[in-house]
Amino acid sequence: xxxxxxxxxxxxxxxxxxxxxxxxxxxxxxxxxxxxxxxxxxxxxxxxxxxxxxxxxxxxxxxxxxxxxxxxxxxxxxxxxxxxxxxxxxxxxxxxxxxxxxxxxxxxxxxxxxxxxxxxxxxxxxxxxxxxxxxxxxxxxxxxxxxxxxxxxxxxxxxxxxxxxxxxxxxxxxxxxxxxxxxxxxxxxxxxxxxxxxxxxxxxxxxxxxxxxxxxxxxxxxxxxxxxxxx
Amino acid sequence: xxxxxxxxxxxxxxxxxxxxxxxxxxxxxxxxxxxxxxxxxxxxxxxxxxxxxxxxxxxxxxxxxxxxxxxxxxxxxxxxxxxxxxxxxxxxxxxxxxxxxxxxxxx
Numbered sequence: 001x002x003x004x005x006x007x008x009x010x011x012x013x014x015x016x017x018x019x020x021x022x023x024x025x026x027x028x029x030x031x032x033x034x035x036x037x038x039x040x041x042x043x044x045x046x047x048x049x050x051x052x053x054x055x056x057x058x059x060x061x062x063x064x065x066x067x068x069x070x071x072x073x074x075x076x077x078x079x080x081x082x083x084x085x086x087x088x089x090x091x092x093x094x095x096x097x098x099x100x101x102x103x104x105x106x107x108x109x110x111x112x113x114x115x116x117x118x119x120x121x122x123x124x125x126x127x128x129x130x131x132x133x134x135x136x137x138x139x140x141x142x143x144x145x146x147x148x149x150x151x152x153x154x155x156x157x158x159x160x161x162x163x164x165x166x167x168x169x170x171x172x173x174x175x176x177x178x179x180x181x182x183x184x185x186x187x188x189x190x191x192x193x194x195x196x197x198x199x200x201x202x203x204x205x206x207x208x209x210x211x212x213x214x215x216x217x218x219x220x221x222x223x224x225x226x227x228x229x230x231x
Numbered sequence: 232x233x234x235x236x237x238x239x240x241x242x243x244x245x246x247x248x249x250x251x252x253x254x255x256x257x258x259x260x261x262x263x264x265x266x267x268x269x270x271x272x273x274x275x276x277x278x279x280x281x282x283x284x285x286x287x288x289x290x291x292x293x294x295x296x297x298x299x300x301x302x303x304x305x306x307x308x309x310x311x312x313x314x315x316x317x318x319x320x321x322x323x324x325x326x327x328x329x330x331x332x333x334x335x336x337x338x
């Protein structure tokens with residue numbers, strides 16, 4: 001086995017503990033899509049092409065509410081804006097490999113793959129790692145596991161009775177994602193403001209309530225942080 | 232129910248847009264620096280967008296009528312506690328769904 005394959009294998013191995021959270025998340029995304037009336041192929045296509053669970057669930061929720069296409073796409077992109085930061089942070093580690101490979105790695109970029117790779121590169125022996133190969137090993141494993149989960153979810157989703165209210169798993173997933181992101185007073189204030197404004201503005205057309213909530217939340221957090229720093 | 236006429240426009244636009252977000256810096260491999268205010272605002276995106284989806288979905292849409300009206304808000308509150316204690320997505324979903332089903336069964 002050559003050196004590069006060893007780093008691929010390391011990436012695969014390090015991602016295994018994460019799969020226990022990833023497969024069920026894929027499963028829920030697949031099942032929610034089928035439950036919302038998509039055929040199985042469409043549910044799997046959703047996960048394959050977009051490959052970003054939180055934005056997929058938001059898109060399904062908004063499509064079920066018959067929001068306009070612009071709102072569905074824009075909301076999904078805002079939720080995925082964090083990838084811009086991951087991309088900026090990873091770019092220099094993936095330098096020097098062909099464009100086609102860089103685009104493949106970019107497609108497979110996930111929260112989990114990013115976290116694994118940055119942790120590995122930052123370790124004491126991080127400089128000796130084949131960075132693209134390690135990233136590929138971790139990202140590919142996470143990707144495969146998510147899609148297998150989505151396919152399973154799409155095949156069982158139709159048999160789940162409506163009385164189970166499976167759609168409630170969408171806000172619950174977001175709660176699980178957002179609670180750890182609330183680390184200090186400014187982010188807690190951002191969350192409270194966003195939730196309150198979104199409820200008050202819920203009647204607005206084109207789901208503008210969601211946008212109003214998100215924007216006021218971001219501003220509230222930003223201003224609170226500035227205030228805390230400048231006294 | 233989702234209208235399948237919306238499917239391909241959503242999948243293609245959201246899929247391509249998300250890919251471009253992921254590819255952006257990996258494509259140009261430059262260390263571009265954002266203005267500081269923008270970087271500070273980026274940090275609050277997850278903490279704002281998600282609650283703006285969660286709060287109406289829990290409190291307003293699809294609420295039960297009658298004795299189980301509080302089932303969804305209470306289940307969500309349990310989920311917040313579980314998420315805070317465990318930081319585990321799956322356990323949070325199971326805790327919230329379990330609470331919802333339990334409340335609907337007993338109330």
